[in-house]
Amino acid sequence: MGSTTSELPSQRTPLTAAAETGLKIVVVGGFGVGKTTLVRSVSEIRPLNTEEVMTQAGAGIDETAGVERKTTTTVAFDFGRISLNDRMVLYLFGAPGQERFWFLWDRLFAGTLGAVVLVDTRRMEDCWYAIDRLEHHGTPFVVAVNRFDGDEKRFSLDEVRQALALGEHVPMIECDARVRASGKEVLIALVDHLYTRALAKESTA
Amino acid sequence: MRKPVDLGDPDRLYMVTGGRSEADASLDLVTLIVSECEPSPGMQSEHVRILELCRHPTAVVEIAAELKLPITVVRILLGDLCALGKVSARHPRAAASVAGLPETALLQEVLHGLHNL
Numbered sequence: 001m002g003s004t005t006s007e008l009p010s011q012r013t014p015l016t017a018a019a020e021t022g023l024k025i026v027v028v029g030g031f032g033v034g035k036t037t038l039v040r041s042v043s044e045i046r047p048l049n050t051e052e053v054m055t056q057a058g059a060g061i062d063e064t065a066g067v068e069r070k071t072t073t074t075v076a077f078d079f080g081r082i083s084l085n086d087r088m089v090l091y092l093f094g095a096p097g098q099e100r101f102w103f104l105w106d107r108l109f110a111g112t113l114g115a116v117v118l119v120d121t122r123r124m125e126d127c128w129y130a131i132d133r134l135e136h137h138g139t140p141f142v143v144a145v146n147r148f149d150g151d152e153k154r155f156s157l158d159e160v161r162q163a164l165a166l167g168e169h170v171p172m173i174e175c176d177a178r179v180r181a182s183g184k185e186v187l188i189a190l191v192d193h194l195y196t197r198a199l200a201k202e203s204t205a
Numbered sequence: 206m207r208k209p210v211d212l213g214d215p216d217r218l219y220m221v222t223g224g225r226s227e228a229d230a231s232l233d234l235v236t237l238i239v240s241e242c243e244p245s246p247g248m249q250s251e252h253v254r255i256l257e258l259c260r261h262p263t264a265v266v267e268i269a270a271e272l273k274l275p276i277t278v279v280r281i282l283l284g285d286l287c288a289l290g291k292v293s294a295r296h297p298r299a300a301a302s303v304a305g306l307p308e309t310a311l312l313q314e315v316l317h318g319l320h321n322l
């Protein structure tokens with residue numbers, strides 16, 4: 001993997017004919033925090049890259065023409081895939097947490113099961129915005145602290161929870177995004193969390 | 206001049222979509238698309254690519270990545286093919302259920318799949 005230069009679709013294993021249900025989980029976090037690495041470590045395909053475009057009314061008014069200026073923004077994101085069984089396939093999206101991306105959240109990620117917020121403790125502030133937006137959208141999430149070798153302080157999970165002002169209900173987990181077993185644990189932590197929430201909802205319904 | 210599809214490479218995308226900008230909003234990123242026929246002579250090349258790719262179920266987002274086109278443009282193309290009956294769409298779970306499964310049962314299946322990774 002990785003060394004092949006061929007981009008033929010035949011390099012990818014297709015889904016089985018019975019595949020019928022696509023599911024999504026989104027990995028968000030600051031630049032270089034390990035989103036693509038995490039997606040790659042658990043994906044059955046080499047992560048693919050794609051983009052969406054957005055046309056937005058610009059801030060300024062075009063003075064000569066007197067018409068509102070529009071700007072076109074392109075946001076790129078990558079994704080991987082996990083076949084859960086013959087019928088269900090989970091897509092994992094690595095999404096940059098920056099501001100312009102959130103304009104497209106509903107168009108791209110409506111109906112997502114939940115999100116993983118990936119944190120580098122040397123740059124914790126990079127994920128504040130993402131956490132704020134997820135809470136705003138009501139998207140359930142877990143926080144995964146990606147441990148980098150050069151991180152001397154190694155804040156504990158409790159310290160990170162405090163720094164991010166995370167409520168007790170938000171699960172936290174340490175990971176090494178490069179390691180498949182570790183990435184898998186992160187996804188399981190998220191889905192466990194979703195399951196607990198769903199169970200609580202069903203029992204009160 | 207503004208083109209109806211105001212995107213990265215306007216001319217190419219204008220051609221690809223026939224100048225329309227209304228994407229089919231019912232097509233989710235993870236809607237699985239399946240070909241219902243083989244490409245026929247004279248079809249536009251993007252349609253041919255899609256029909257070839259979707260001999261096996263293929264998610265909208267994978268089609269976009271393969272064709273190297275923005276999601277919006279792919280939704281437009283797929284909307285056309287759907288309307289012509291040339292492809293069919295397997296939509297993702299509705300808000301809370303798949304085939305009547307409660308949310309917890311769905312999540313249990315997901316967990317099971319992940320544990321087996």
Ligand SMILES: Nc1nc2c(ncn2[C@@H]2O[C@H](COP(=O)(O)OP(=O)(O)OP(=O)(O)O)[C@@H](O)[C@H]2O)c(=O)[nH]1
Pocket residue numbers: 029030031032033034035036037038094096146147148149150175176177178
């Ligand atoms: N030591 C260590 N390095 C990591 C870890 N995760 C990622 N890296 C490295 O960090 C760099 C950035 O990782 P990416 O996965 O590209 O990060 P990203 O969040 O996708 O980055 P952008 O898409 O550019 O925002 C790469 O060189 C990875 O090899 C980790 O857990 N430990």
Ligand SMILES: [Mg+2]
Pocket residue numbers: 035036037078094
């Ligand atoms: Mg990346």
